[in-house]
Amino acid sequence: MTELRQRAVREPDAPPEDKESESEAKVDGETASDSESRAEAAPLSTSADDTPEVLNRALSNLSSRWKNWWVRGILTLAMIAFFFIIIYLGPMVLMIIVMCVQIKCFHEIITIGYNVYHSYDLPWFRTLSWYFLLCVNYFFYGETVTDYFFTLVQREEPLRILSKYHRFISFTLYLIGFCMFVLSLVKKHYRLQFYMFGWTHVTLLIVVTQSHLVIHNLFEGMIWFIVPISCVICNDIMAYMFGFFFGRTPLIKLSPKKTWEGFIGGFFATVVFGLLLSYVMSGYRCFVCPVEYNNDTNSFTVDCEPSDLFRLQEYSIPEVIQSVIGLTTVWMYPFQIHSIALSTFASLIGPFGGFFASGFKRAFKIKDFANTIPGHGGIMDRFDCQYLMATFVNVYIASFIRGPNPSKLIQQFLTLRPDQQLHIFNTLRSHLADKGMLTAATEDE
Amino acid sequence: MLELRHRGGCPGPGGAVAPPPREGEAAGGDHETESTSDKETDIDDRYGDLDSRTDSDIPEIPPSSDRTPEILKKALSGLSSRWKNWWIRGILTLTMISLFFLIIYMGSFMLMLLVLGIQVKCFHEIITIGYRVYRSYDLPWFRTLSWYFLLCVNYFFYGETVADYFATFVQREEQLQFLIRYHRFISFALYLAGFCMFVLSLVKKHYRLQFYMFAWTHVTLLITVTQSHLVIQNLFEGMIWFLVPISSVICNDITAYLFGFFFGRTPLIKLSPKKTWEGFIGGFFSTVVFGFIAAYLLSKYQYFVCPVEYRSDVNSFVTECEPSELFQLQSYSVPPFLKAVLRRETVSLYPFQIHSIALSTFASLIGPFGGFFASGFKRAFKIKDFANTIPGHGGIMDRFDCQYLMATFVHVYITSFIRGPNPSKVLQQLLVLQPEQQLNIYKTLKTHLIEKGILQPTLKV
Numbered sequence: 001m002t003e004l005r006q007r008a009v010r011e012p013d014a015p016p017e018d019k020e021s022e023s024e025a026k027v028d029g030e031t032a033s034d035s036e037s038r039a040e041a042a043p044l045s046t047s048a049d050d051t052p053e054v055l056n057r058a059l060s061n062l063s064s065r066w067k068n069w070w071v072r073g074i075l076t077l078a079m080i081a082f083f084f085i086i087i088y089l090g091p092m093v094l095m096i097i098v099m100c101v102q103i104k105c106f107h108e109i110i111t112i113g114y115n116v117y118h119s120y121d122l123p124w125f126r127t128l129s130w131y132f133l134l135c136v137n138y139f140f141y142g143e144t145v146t147d148y149f150f151t152l153v154q155r156e157e158p159l160r161i162l163s164k165y166h167r168f169i170s171f172t173l174y175l176i177g178f179c180m181f182v183l184s185l186v187k188k189h190y191r192l193q194f195y196m197f198g199w200t201h202v203t204l205l206i207v208v209t210q211s212h213l214v215i216h217n218l219f220e221g222m223i224w225f226i227v228p229i230s231c232v233i234c235n236d237i238m239a240y241m242f243g244f245f246f247g248r249t250p251l252i253k254l255s256p257k258k259t260w261e262g263f264i265g266g267f268f269a270t271v272v273f274g275l276l277l278s279y280v281m282s283g284y285r286c287f288v289c290p291v292e293y294n295n296d297t298n299s300f301t302v303d304c305e306p307s308d309l310f311r312l313q314e315y316s317i318p319e320v321i322q323s324v325i326g327l328t329t330v331w332m333y334p335f336q337i338h339s340i341a342l343s344t345f346a347s348l349i350g351p352f353g354g355f356f357a358s359g360f361k362r363a364f365k366i367k368d369f370a371n372t373i374p375g376h377g378g379i380m381d382r383f384d385c386q387y388l389m390a391t392f393v394n395v396y397i398a399s400f401i402r403g404p405n406p407s408k409l410i411q412q413f414l415t416l417r418p419d420q421q422l423h424i425f426n427t428l429r430s431h432l433a434d435k436g437m438l439t440a441a442t443e444d445e
Numbered sequence: 446m447l448e449l450r451h452r453g454g455c456p457g458p459g460g461a462v463a464p465p466p467r468e469g470e471a472a473g474g475d476h477e478t479e480s481t482s483d484k485e486t487d488i489d490d491r492y493g494d495l496d497s498r499t500d501s502d503i504p505e506i507p508p509s510s511d512r513t514p515e516i517l518k519k520a521l522s523g524l525s526s527r528w529k530n531w532w533i534r535g536i537l538t539l540t541m542i543s544l545f546f547l548i549i550y551m552g553s554f555m556l557m558l559l560v561l562g563i564q565v566k567c568f569h570e571i572i573t574i575g576y577r578v579y580r581s582y583d584l585p586w587f588r589t590l591s592w593y594f595l596l597c598v599n600y601f602f603y604g605e606t607v608a609d610y611f612a613t614f615v616q617r618e619e620q621l622q623f624l625i626r627y628h629r630f631i632s633f634a635l636y637l638a639g640f641c642m643f644v645l646s647l648v649k650k651h652y653r654l655q656f657y658m659f660a661w662t663h664v665t666l667l668i669t670v671t672q673s674h675l676v677i678q679n680l681f682e683g684m685i686w687f688l689v690p691i692s693s694v695i696c697n698d699i700t701a702y703l704f705g706f707f708f709g710r711t712p713l714i715k716l717s718p719k720k721t722w723e724g725f726i727g728g729f730f731s732t733v734v735f736g737f738i739a740a741y742l743l744s745k746y747q748y749f750v751c752p753v754e755y756r757s758d759v760n761s762f763v764t765e766c767e768p769s770e771l772f773q774l775q776s777y778s779v780p781p782f783l784k785a786v787l788r789r790e791t792v793s794l795y796p797f798q799i800h801s802i803a804l805s806t807f808a809s810l811i812g813p814f815g816g817f818f819a820s821g822f823k824r825a826f827k828i829k830d831f832a833n834t835i836p837g838h839g840g841i842m843d844r845f846d847c848q849y850l851m852a853t854f855v856h857v858y859i860t861s862f863i864r865g866p867n868p869s870k871v872l873q874q875l876l877v878l879q880p881e882q883q884l885n886i887y888k889t890l891k892t893h894l895i896e897k898g899i900l901q902p903t904l905k906v
Contacts, residue, residue: 164861165861167857167860167861168857168858168861168862171853171854171857175811175850178814178818178850179811179814181818182716182814182817182818182821183714185716185817185821187715190821190822190824190825191825191826193821193825194821194822194825194826198660198661198664199660201664201667202660202663202664205663205667252645253649254644254647349637349641352640352641352644355644355647356640356643356644359644359647359652359655359656360652360656362652363652363653363655363656364653364656388637388640391633392633395629395630395633396630398629398630399626399627399629399630400627400630409871409874409875409878409886410886410889410890412871413871413890416864416871418897418899421890421894421899422894422899424871424872424875424890425887425890425891425894427872428872428875428876428883428886428887428890429887431876431883432880432883432884432887435880437880437883437884
């Protein structure tokens with residue numbers, strides 16, 4: 001305890017993630033870059049400048065501000081190029097990348113927790129946090145991936161048992177972690193330990209569930225993964241551009257650099273971008289088809305007959321726009337209509353995720369989540385607006401695009417008891433008969 | 446800025462503890478000291494020191510009010526303080542148990558309401574502790590937001606689970622159908638509205654507190670609401686799946702206490718100095734025996750054994766069915782080493798009794814960890830009881846802390862070992878599909894059932 005006392009007395013070392021050198025606001029402009037945290041950053045450790053040497057030399061002539069701008073720009077392009085490469089490499093690599101991003105985000109947030117609570121020395125806690133991450137991931141992967149790999153799982157005996165008792169096994173693993181936590185409670189550190197426990201669980205709730213929803217969306221079709229993420233990125237960039245050129249009225253006290261002009265301009269630009277992007281992507285099977293695991297080739301394939309959503313249809317234009325465009329009908333993919341909904345969400349509600357992260361950073365007096373990406377901060381800084389997007393897309397798909405998966409229902413049906421199966425069958429029959437779908441012909445088949 | 450510098454300069458704990466807690470701070474204020482050791486660190490240091498000090502610096506926990514009714518006080522005024530306490534606890538225990546029996550008698554719907562009531566009270570208790578710890582009474586919007594989130598999450602869970610059971614009822618009403626079909630979307634939209642309100646309500650000097658309360662609310666929801674919904678799902682499986690686990694935990698509490706009282710010698714865990722190994726092990730064996738007997742008694746009655754169903758014609762819940770194999774007496778051959786003791790070759794048991802051994806074992810061995818967790822929590826935040834709701838016992842949470850893990854365990858046990866996925870859920874999902882898909886599935890199922898001989902091909906409705 002004495003060490004905690006001393007910490008309060010002497011100027012503690014700032015958490016390593018505070019960066020003194022970032023005098024420029026970020027591109028998104030919404031981080032805690034206000035004057036107070038910078039002024040208070042006096043005792044911070046010297047800023048870690050992560051930019052690679054080559055960039056440093058190339059840009060050494062420019063002034064500090066432009067250099068920063070260039071570093072950000074180059075890194076932005078590098079990230080976008082990286083994104084394209086991964087898309088090219090296929091769904092398996094995408095899944096792995098999502099997993100890595102999730103782990104890194106978890107690590108960043110937990111590290112902030114450690115710094116806030118000075119709890120490096122808590123017994124067991126690092127191990128327990130990572131253990132919980134593993135448990136929750138195991139649970140989610142088991143629930144979702146099993147469905148997709150159903151045939152593979154049914155073949156292999158050990159996998160089949162793991163899948164059958166999956167919930168029980170996950171629960172047992174979690175319980176072990178819980179009991180270890182209780183046993184690790186140390187007399188003088190109860191509160192800290194409970195805080196870290198709570199912190200870990202909230203982080204898991206945010207980070208792991210989102211990443212699994214992202215993977216769900218991915219399996220629905222890569223377009224459901226790419227369009228939402230691109231819309232959020234586009235909204236970030238467009239809002240910044242509009243704000244840079246036309247920005248005048250501040251949007252929210254939390255992020256003083258955001259403006260209404262940027263917000264609205266970003267909204268319209270993102271909707272247009274979403275429409276164009278979905279038009280371009282709907283033409284290709286590899287984006288549009290659900291990802292399936294092929295038993296014969298033992299790999300993921302995206303090959304199918306595109307559903308109605310991805311077939312060009314004719315829409316008649318409302319009279320209002322007819323005079324403007326000069327066409328009476330237009331050929332669009334129905335998916336483009338959905339993309340309007342997705343882009344709207346990305347522009348209007350997505351920023352709230354960013355505000356949430358800004359508030360969080362101000363609350364805990366950090367400038368960035370970490371120093372992973374030079375010029376941009378941590379991985380979390382890049383993904384903060386994506387939080388709600390993944391959940392929204394998943395809920396949207398489940399509600400509006402498709403109902404439950406028919407083949408999965410059949411699988412579940414087959415595991416029921418015979419009397420339950422009969423009961424369901426009879427109910428279904430009477431339901432279909434009510435709707436007039438059952439004719440004598442079908443009954444006799 | 447000047448006052449902040451002074452704060453950073455003065456010796457930490459002495460300066461932090463000696464003045465009354467509110468000095469120099471705005472209520473719930475956030476302080477940007479240049480040393481970045483802001484208010485939370487100060488609080489931590491203060492509380493961290495308090496761990497080694499007396500409890501005199503606990504922030505504003507009200508003195509325990511003695512809520513025992515006047516009648517009891519008069520009746521027991523003659524006894525000494527210790528026995529009086531013991532009697533109050535005893536009487537309240539009996540009262541609670543009889544209340545429990547009464548509600549069981551009144552049926553499953555009342556039980557559901559009771560579970561819901563308990564959940565809301567537990568949530569309230571934990572949130573109130575959070576308010577006190579962070580002195581955040583004055584935070585804008587926060588009380589409203591906490592209750593709003595509780596409502597949202599409850600709406601989501603009730604829609605997911607209970608709606609399945611009401612499938613026939615729901616199919617009739619058009620508006621309910623709409624709500625069911627888009628249930629996830631509606632729940633998500635409601636939650637989002639709360640989330641956006643939270644972001645908009647962030648006030649400059651209270652960021653950290655607001656985030657803490659946000660996280661506190663979410664963790665509380667995670668604990669109380671999910672558990673209560675799992676309890677209700679277990680209830681729908683059959684009231685016995687609700688009664689036997691809860692009774693096992695209560696029995697374990699009581700018998701562990703009794704064994705500890707009479708035979709207790711070796712302390713069990715530093716966290717709860719009153720628990721002993723003798724109590725733990727004695728409680729374990731008696732709980733297993735109790736569970737075994739309770740399972741035997743309850744398995745006879747259809748009322749307890751049958752899944753709860755909602756009958757649309759009667760507009761109420763009924764529990765009528767053909768008891769499944771689990772609840773039909775079967776002959777088990779006694780293992781040789783017990784033959785001598787029991788002098789019988791076979792014994793008739795309900796298979797459910799074997800499962801009850803598993804449930805009781807969990808209740809005795811792992812259930813107490815829930816109690817230790819709650820003890821640790823109370824020590825961490827320097828409270829004696831969660832609340833003062835029940836005289837002699839504390840708050841509702843104090844009674845239910847060992848039940849936390851039990852409900853989840855029972856649910857996981859049922860889905861893993863007793864039955865597969867929930868049939869009502871499968872049915873509900875079937876009914877949501879497009880008609881063409883339904884027809885396809887119907888044909889597939891028909892073929893499958895005929896193959897298995899469950900359905901006669903010549904059967905015509």
